[in-house]
Amino acid sequence: MSSLVDRFLRYVKIDTQSDPDSFTFPSTKKQLDLAKVLVSELKLLGVKDAAMDKYGYVTGTMPSNIKSKIPAIGFLAHMDTSPSASGKDVNPQIIDSYDGKDIILNKKLNLVLSPNEFPMLKDYVGQTLITTDGTTLLGADDKSGIAAIMTAVEWVGQHPEFKHGDFKIGFTPDEEIGRGVDNFNVHKFGAEFAYTLDGAELGQLEYENFNAAAAHVIVHGKQVHPGTAKGFLKNSLLIAMELQRMLPEIERPEFTEKREGFIHLDHMTGTVETTDMVYIIRDHDKTKFEHKKTLMSEACAFLNTRFGAGTVDLDLTDSYFNMKEKIEPVIHIVNNAREAMLAVGVTPKEGAVRGGTDGARLSYMGLPCPNFFAGGLNFHSRFEYVPVSSMQKAVEVILKILEIYANQ
Ligand SMILES: [Zn+2]
Numbered sequence: 268m269s270s271l272v273d274r275f276l277r278y279v280k281i282d283t284q285s286d287p288d289s290f291t292f293p294s295t296k297k298q299l300d301l302a303k304v305l306v307s308e309l310k311l312l313g314v315k316d317a318a319m320d321k322y323g324y325v326t327g328t329m330p331s332n333i334k335s336k337i338p339a340i341g342f343l344a345h346m347d348t349s350p351s352a353s354g355k356d357v358n359p360q361i362i363d364s365y366d367g368k369d370i371i372l373n374k375k376l377n378l379v380l381s382p383n384e385f386p387m388l389k390d391y392v393g394q395t396l397i398t399t400d401g402t403t404l405l406g407a408d409d410k411s412g413i414a415a416i417m418t419a420v421e422w423v424g425q426h427p428e429f430k431h432g433d434f435k436i437g438f439t440p441d442e443e444i445g446r447g448v449d450n451f452n453v454h455k456f457g458a459e460f461a462y463t464l465d466g467a468e469l470g471q472l473e474y475e476n477f478n479a480a481a482a483h484v485i486v487h488g489k490q491v492h493p494g495t496a497k498g499f500l501k502n503s504l505l506i507a508m509e510l511q512r513m514l515p516e517i518e519r520p521e522f523t524e525k526r527e528g529f530i531h532l533d534h535m536t537g538t539v540e541t542t543d544m545v546y547i548i549r550d551h552d553k554t555k556f557e558h559k560k561t562l563m564s565e566a567c568a569f570l571n572t573r574f575g576a577g578t579v580d581l582d583l584t585d586s587y588f589n590m591k592e593k594i595e596p597v598i599h600i601v602n603n604a605r606e607a608m609l610a611v612g613v614t615p616k617e618g619a620v621r622g623g624t625d626g627a628r629l630s631y632m633g634l635p636c637p638n639f640f641a642g643g644l645n646f647h648s649r650f651e652y653v654p655v656s657s658m659q660k661a662v663e664v665i666l667k668i669l670e671i672y673a674n675q
Pocket of ligand 1: 409
């Protein structure tokens, strides 16, 4: 499967960093450089309808080669890389049969990828790893997903005897800045369900994520000269601090993990006159999520009773929801992904995402969409790396899922 590695190396050399400060879609033009390459490669691989739309979404179909009607299955990956580290002039290093010791990423900068710092490296002793040169991220997030899907497409094209239903391919921009599916046309894509290959380590399988809301609080005070303030001054900074005190301390992100939710003060600026606060509220459990929102509303209402109506303005908006609710009615898509992993010798590692995914939003747009591994580790950093065999396993899982549905 060396075509897998060749592809991956080619894709990571194209700078596709997205930009949260941009107002265009996609946020950066350079993402289209990769999109165009992918369209022409898909065409060469026999995907006749491969195309890029005006937003930069790349889609295509490997048409079904069986008579019976079975669901069209989509596989998605994102083209952009994180704004948190440079994606320009990526210069990947290949480490053959990793010996378990420190990997020197960059002698000049004295940068080392060490199992002391990243113990997971020990799981990949003896394998081929691809790392950075210590100056950029690698882009395995999510170009390993793209390379895996492209390699599966190639394999299917070379094996006409392999029976499968409609195999839909989708590559999206701007995932890293949370806009990845803003303009995605689920209906046109035409899949009944899909998988994002945007997970990290081998075996990762996710179909639960946070329910999320944002609370924007504005506290209005009354400023006067402190020397003559008696009976008049209302300090919005102190009222804001009171609000924070009314929220349960134990429900802060620094004290929570796994399926525990939180209320997080993300941003605060203020003067005596006005204080601005932004909280984010997260919980996997819908009831607990609603409870946290109620708590926030009640705390603000209490402050208004105490300091006068209109002292505290609260704007509470939902951001995204746990996809589990949309996946459960079609749980076979998770069960079959799990079965596919086991069939190719991968132990599934299931957990709830402590964040949101493009798949979560797609699930609420009518395309149920769990997420599974594409192999990369240490995402968004100069220490990012990917074991080649994990990418190969991702290709095998795609093919096995197609096979399982074709045989049902
Ligand atoms: Zn990603």
